[in-house]
Amino acid sequence: MSAVVTSPAFKANAKAALADTELQKALALVEVNFIVRRRAAADQLPEFEALRDEARDIKDHALAHLDLYLEEYEKRVVAHGGHVHFAVDAEEARRIVLDVCRRLGAKTVTKGKTMIGEEIGINSFLEANGVVPIETDLGEYLIQLRGELPSHIIAPAVHLTKAQVAADFRRCHADLPRDRDLTEPTTLAAEARTVLRQKFLAADVGITGANFLIAETGSSVIVTNEGNGDLTQTLPKAHIVLASIDKVVPTLEDLSQLLRVLARSATGQEASVYTTVSTGPRRADDPDGPNEYHVVILDNGRSNMLGGQFRDILRCIRCGACMNHCPVYSAVGGHAYGWVYPGPMGAVMTPALVGIDKTGHLPNASTFCGRCEEVCPVRIPLPKMLRHWREREFERRLSPATVRAGLRFWAFFARHPRLYGLATLVFARSLAWFGRRRGRFRFLPFARGWTRHRDFPAPMGSTFQAQWRSRRRSS
Ligand code: SF4
Numbered sequence: 001m002s003a004v005v006t007s008p009a010f011k012a013n014a015k016a017a018l019a020d021t022e023l024q025k026a027l028a029l030v031e032v033n034f035i036v037r038r039r040a041a042a043d044q045l046p047e048f049e050a051l052r053d054e055a056r057d058i059k060d061h062a063l064a065h066l067d068l069y070l071e072e073y074e075k076r077v078v079a080h081g082g083h084v085h086f087a088v089d090a091e092e093a094r095r096i097v098l099d100v101c102r103r104l105g106a107k108t109v110t111k112g113k114t115m116i117g118e119e120i121g122i123n124s125f126l127e128a129n130g131v132v133p134i135e136t137d138l139g140e141y142l143i144q145l146r147g148e149l150p151s152h153i154i155a156p157a158v159h160l161t162k163a164q165v166a167a168d169f170r171r172c173h174a175d176l177p178r179d180r181d182l183t184e185p186t187t188l189a190a191e192a193r194t195v196l197r198q199k200f201l202a203a204d205v206g207i208t209g210a211n212f213l214i215a216e217t218g219s220s221v222i223v224t225n226e227g228n229g230d231l232t233q234t235l236p237k238a239h240i241v242l243a244s245i246d247k248v249v250p251t252l253e254d255l256s257q258l259l260r261v262l263a264r265s266a267t268g269q270e271a272s273v274y275t276t277v278s279t280g281p282r283r284a285d286d287p288d289g290p291n292e293y294h295v296v297i298l299d300n301g302r303s304n305m306l307g308g309q310f311r312d313i314l315r316c317i318r319c320g321a322c323m324n325h326c327p328v329y330s331a332v333g334g335h336a337y338g339w340v341y342p343g344p345m346g347a348v349m350t351p352a353l354v355g356i357d358k359t360g361h362l363p364n365a366s367t368f369c370g371r372c373e374e375v376c377p378v379r380i381p382l383p384k385m386l387r388h389w390r391e392r393e394f395e396r397r398l399s400p401a402t403v404r405a406g407l408r409f410w411a412f413f414a415r416h417p418r419l420y421g422l423a424t425l426v427f428a429r430s431l432a433w434f435g436r437r438r439g440r441f442r443f444l445p446f447a448r449g450w451t452r453h454r455d456f457p458a459p460m461g462s463t464f465q466a467q468w469r470s471r472r473r474s475s
Pocket of ligand 1: 315316317318319320321322323345372375376377378379380
């Protein structure tokens with residue numbers, strides 16, 4: 001019952017995405033809303049690069065001692081009256097959540113944003129078992145109305161335009177006047193707030209994700225800009241936190257360092273509007289809060305990644321910067337990736353969680369431009385790991401025969417540098433000669449995938465190898 005994987009159809013998904021004019025309009029805003037703001041926020045903080053190093057080291061340290069910090073975390077949660085449930089896989093995690101809901105006789109569950117919830121397909125599971133889940137993050141609410149997966153890890157509805165949202169509200173909020181004005185983002189947000197307020201008050205259980213789990217205090221931390229997470233976790237009888245094992249960090253001091261890079265990398269803010277630290281259920285003198293506090297900590301294959309080539313992706317703090325800066329994501333959006341996690345981090349994470357046999361297109365959907373690694377706040381070497389997935393795909397003979405033949409052909413030349421130099425020289429000169437009149441090709445038989453969408457420039461000047469040699473001679 002986990003989210004359906006459509007990654008094998010990546011090429012078809014991408015083609016449809018490129019032809020979708022509404023999607024292309026929405027994706028055009030990624031540059032303004034994320035890239036420009038992140039750059040400005042980073043430029044204003046002289047120690048930003050040093051903070052990225054610290055953030056990387058904090059996460060590395062936590063992963064190296066994960067067993068100790070998880071034990072410590074559990075001990076603290078229990079001391080505060082909460083419960084920690086370790087779930088090996090999605091099925092176990094879903095079962096734990098349903099048991100809590102059933103015991104409390106829950107009819108409705110409000111939800112803050114949780115990517116682990118998406119990973120384990122909690123909504124459809126609860127629905128199938130008679131419990132109604134209601135998303136309260138605006139973006140998640142929108143995609144729930146449409147029956148879609150998030151297309152971005154921090155902006156789940158980034159693929160939608162204002163007009164599409166207005167149309168969905170008219171369709172789903174059928175009891176409201178037809179002629180109401182839904183042209184402004186503020187009126188759309190106000191309508192969602194009014195509808196959701198009733199749901200907050202009626203919910204029996206609240207489910208949130210966790211950006212971090214703090215071992216020294218037994219706290220879970222969520223970072224939002226809407227405040228919906230606070231209402232989700234304080235109003236119902238029970239608060240269930242869905243997190244994965246890699247979310248634990250040692251101390252509150254570590255948290256403060258990580259928060260400084262998270263908000264800047266994600267939305268270009270110095271700090272997100274709400275950073276909520278929850279520690280256990282309501283105490284006798286608390287004015288509000290849940291009577292029960294449960295944390296479900298999911299493994300789902302992550303512990304297998306700890307000792308291997310993909311360990312570094314567990315440092316991910318889900319800021320979304322890698323996808324915002326990825327030319328492939330910016331062209332096709334998140335749904336083309338075919339599962340919960342899109343963009344470069346998804347292209348590394350999804351094969352690890354779902355299997356490279358079903359997701360081989362994802363690590364290949366990269367130009368290896370390196371922008372993702374350049375902006376990652378915890379310096380995850382994403383291109384290197386994408387390359388490792390390509391190697392695995394090749395070793396397991398999962399890549400198409402044409403690709404394998406092409407790689408063998410290339411490998412032969414790579415092992416014979418003189419021959420490679422000669423072949424590229426002849427090839428580049430021939431292309432330059434044939435393309436001398438127009439300076440570009442509208443059609444090339446061996447590069448039809450390229451020329452179908454854009455012209456191929458004819459080479460100009462000398463080859464890279466020749467320029468390299470002359471530069472070395474003159475230095
Ligand atoms: S991989 Fe890095 S840039 Fe991408 S979401 Fe994770 S922390 Fe952010």
